Amino acid sequence: MCGIFGIYNHKDAANIVYLGLYALQHRGQESAGIACFDKSKVYSYKQMGLVSEVFTQDVLKKLAGNKAIGHVRYSTHGASDLKNSQPIVVEYQDGYLALVHNGNLTNANIIRDELRKSGAIFQTTTDTEVIIHIMARSKEHSAIDRFIDSIHRFEGSYSIILLTQKELIAARDPFGIRPLCLGRLRDSYVISSETCAFDLIEAEFLREIEPGEILVINKSGIKSIYQVKKTSPKFCIFEFIYFARPDSFMFGKTVYTIRKAFGRELAKGDNVEADMVIPIPDSGIGAAIGYSQESRIPFELGLIRNHYVGRTFIEPEPSIRHFGVKLKHNAIHDLVKGKRLIVIDDSIVRATTSRKIISMLKYYGAEEIHFRVSSPPTKFPCFYGIDTPSRKQLIASSHSIEEIKKYMGCDSLRYLSKDAMKHAVGDGDYTFCDACFTGEYIIKFPMDMSIEQMELFSDKTANKEANQTILML
Ligand code: AMP
Numbered sequence: 001m002c003g004i005f006g007i008y009n010h011k012d013a014a015n016i017v018y019l020g021l022y023a024l025q026h027r028g029q030e031s032a033g034i035a036c037f038d039k040s041k042v043y044s045y046k047q048m049g050l051v052s053e054v055f056t057q058d059v060l061k062k063l064a065g066n067k068a069i070g071h072v073r074y075s076t077h078g079a080s081d082l083k084n085s086q087p088i089v090v091e092y093q094d095g096y097l098a099l100v101h102n103g104n105l106t107n108a109n110i111i112r113d114e115l116r117k118s119g120a121i122f123q124t125t126t127d128t129e130v131i132i133h134i135m136a137r138s139k140e141h142s143a144i145d146r147f148i149d150s151i152h153r154f155e156g157s158y159s160i161i162l163l164t165q166k167e168l169i170a171a172r173d174p175f176g177i178r179p180l181c182l183g184r185l186r187d188s189y190v191i192s193s194e195t196c197a198f199d200l201i202e203a204e205f206l207r208e209i210e211p212g213e214i215l216v217i218n219k220s221g222i223k224s225i226y227q228v229k230k231t232s233p234k235f236c237i238f239e240f241i242y243f244a245r246p247d248s249f250m251f252g253k254t255v256y257t258i259r260k261a262f263g264r265e266l267a268k269g270d271n272v273e274a275d276m277v278i279p280i281p282d283s284g285i286g287a288a289i290g291y292s293q294e295s296r297i298p299f300e301l302g303l304i305r306n307h308y309v310g311r312t313f314i315e316p317e318p319s320i321r322h323f324g325v326k327l328k329h330n331a332i333h334d335l336v337k338g339k340r341l342i343v344i345d346d347s348i349v350r351a352t353t354s355r356k357i358i359s360m361l362k363y364y365g366a367e368e369i370h371f372r373v374s375s376p377p378t379k380f381p382c383f384y385g386i387d388t389p390s391r392k393q394l395i396a397s398s399h400s401i402e403e404i405k406k407y408m409g410c411d412s413l414r415y416l417s418k419d420a421m422k423h424a425v426g427d428g429d430y431t432f433c434d435a436c437f438t439g440e441y442i443i444k445f446p447m448d449m450s451i452e453q454m455e456l457f458s459d460k461t462a463n464k465e466a467n468q469t470i471l472m473l
Contacts, residue, residue: 001243001387002086002102003027003193004180006069006161008168008217010188014043014063016201017070020190021051023197026245027102028074031085035098037165038065042096046071046085069163071100074387084124087163092136095165097143101128102193103157103178104385107446109457111153131160144169144216148227151214155443157236157384159209161191167218175234175442176211177384177433179250189217194248205249234433234442238386240425241375242346246286251431256286258425262374263290263344265420270295272370272412273340278302280329280345280357287374288344295342302336302343303329303357329357337365347375348404349388351395355408362409371410376418376437377401383454384443388436390455 003024007016014036021032032054033046043063047054051072071086087098105111108127115133116122122129134153138146143164157177162169170191172180183190183203192198195205209215212228235251236243246256266287277297279288282305292299309328341361348354358369377396382388391397395404405413418437422430435441445454 001028001074001385002100003072003197004069004100004102004159004161004191005071005193005197006067006100006163006168006170006191007185008067008189010066010185013066013068014060016185016188016190017068018051018055018060019201020192020197021070021072023200023245024072024193025051027193027243028072030075030080031073031082032071033085033087034063034068034070035087035089035163036063036065036068037096037098037163039165041065042089042098044087044089044098046082046087048080048082048085067163067168069098069100069161069168079125081125084126086126086128088124088126088128088132090132090136092132094141094143094146097132097135098163099128099132100161101126101131102159102180102385103173104383105130105154105158106156106383106443106454107154108156110446127156131158143167144214144225147171148214148225151227155446159193167216169214169216170209171214172209172211174212174228174231175433176208176251177234177236177442179235179239179244179248180209181250182206182209182215189222191215194244194250196245196248199247208250208252232429233431235431236384236386237421237425237432237434238347238375238382238388238436242283243386253426259286259346259374260290260293261424262346262416262421263287263292264294265290265424266344266372266374266414266416267291267294268420270372270414272342274342274368274370275339276300276302276335277342277344278336280343280354281305283347284343284345284374287346287372291342291344291372291374297342300335301332302341302361303331305329326356329360331361331364331366333364336361338367340368340370341366342370342372343410344372344374346373347378348373348395349378350393351404351408358409369410370412370414371405371408373413373415376415376421376434378436380436380439380451381455382436383441383445384433384435386436391451 005020031048032051035044089098105127108130134150135146138149140146158173159178159180160171183198185203211233214225216223240258244255277292279285379397
């Protein structure tokens with residue numbers, strides 16, 4: 001869960017990346033960073049915090065050079081810590097190299113252990129640093145050849161931008177799990193996780209980078225290389241459900257349109273009688289509009305979100321998350337009083353947010369609450385970069401819908417079915433990874449591990465980090 005952005009050949013490269021990151025802030029709010037290259041020097045700045053807090057005019061002025069990359073982070077591998085923020089900038093045999101990464105390498109810990117045994121020293125606990133180490137050990141003599149030489153070692157999801165003094169390289173894993181797109185801003189090429197960043201800087205959206213494609217942008221222009229075996233794409237369906245911005249175009253569709261289609265599907269065959277449909281803002285809005293249009297039950301904004309609070313769930317500390325629910329939402333008392341409500345959210349993870357919202361709506365006099373979820377029950381952890389952690393934190397992996405309904409305190413609970421979800425994303429070939437709902441993981445786990453071992457493995461990493469003694473404050 002991160003956002004990445006890069007630009008090649010622009011006199012205000014750092015400023016453009018700053019704006020790009022601003023538009024991608026929803027993809028990560030823990031840290032932000034930019035690395036900028038001019039002919040002979042590399043400038044890099046990263047800090048914990050939001051883009052607007054990290055970059056002042058003074059900092060941006062110092063980030064000189066005509067090519068730059070940037071990153072906003074929400075940690076899914078490695079602790080939330082400055083040392084793990086990106087870009088990672090290194091000096092190696094071929095000069096300087098900067099890297100930003102969105103996704104999760106499922107075999108990162110295995111490669112890391114191998115490298116450690118052979119004497120490698122790590123500065124971070126991220127999977128991203130492993131990429132740099134593998135590239136640095138390649139016998140090839142340019143960043144692109146080193147990358148191509150290394151790519152077969154990486155398993156899992158990755159959308160990556162690499163910057164050298166000569167070129168910008170963008171690559172997407174063979175399944176295209178995380179998004180990545182290419183745009184043009186007059187004479188410059190831009191790369192972004194999502195197209196909403198192109199709209200902000202008034203760049204033209206050219207196309208999505210293809211699954212398995214490596215793009216090299218340098219002074220000779222742009223070149224596309226395919227070095228991995230062609231597979232059928234497996235885009236992350238959760239980007240459509242929750243993560244991406246509704247105004248972005250990804251995986252060939254506009255996110256908002258798909259969210260509305262989820263809502264429409266959810267309304268089909270749902271014969272509950274109600275006075276109004278209300279979304280949990282912002283994540284439930286698109287689906288609630290679709291539901292309301294299909295069911296002809298009026299849409300109302302019964303819950304108001306405080307926009308000065310970030311994505312509640314995105315705060316990694318459970319205590320903050322718990323507190324954040326009340327900070328974030330309030331109900332319009334006289335609108336909901338005495339009403340039969342259909343309340344819509346995009347997903348249920350732990351059910352803590354939804355439970356509190358239901359109790360607040362009841363407190364303000366809602367007569368009935370019918371909770372509707374515009375995705376199937378989230379039962380399985382994601383190992384490809386979305387923070388739906390282990391099954392013990394996912395209420396639907398150990399409870400029936402009836403039990404979840406009781407826990408949440410609503411009058412009825414209904415999820416979108418898997419078939420309806422597939423129908424909503426289009427009738428053609430289904431090209432999505434939906435392992436979080438089905439448990440059908442598209443990439444074999446390293447060393448034939450089971451889900452239990454994968455979960456344990458991640459937990460162990462977390463414990464190791466909690467016990468480590470080098471802490472950057
Ligand atoms: P809860 O009611 O506690 O299960 O929280 C559900 C809310 O968390 C929904 O509004 C979702 O939009 C949001 N959510 C779902 N998955 C994630 C995720 N991986 N990271 C952050 N927020 C999420």
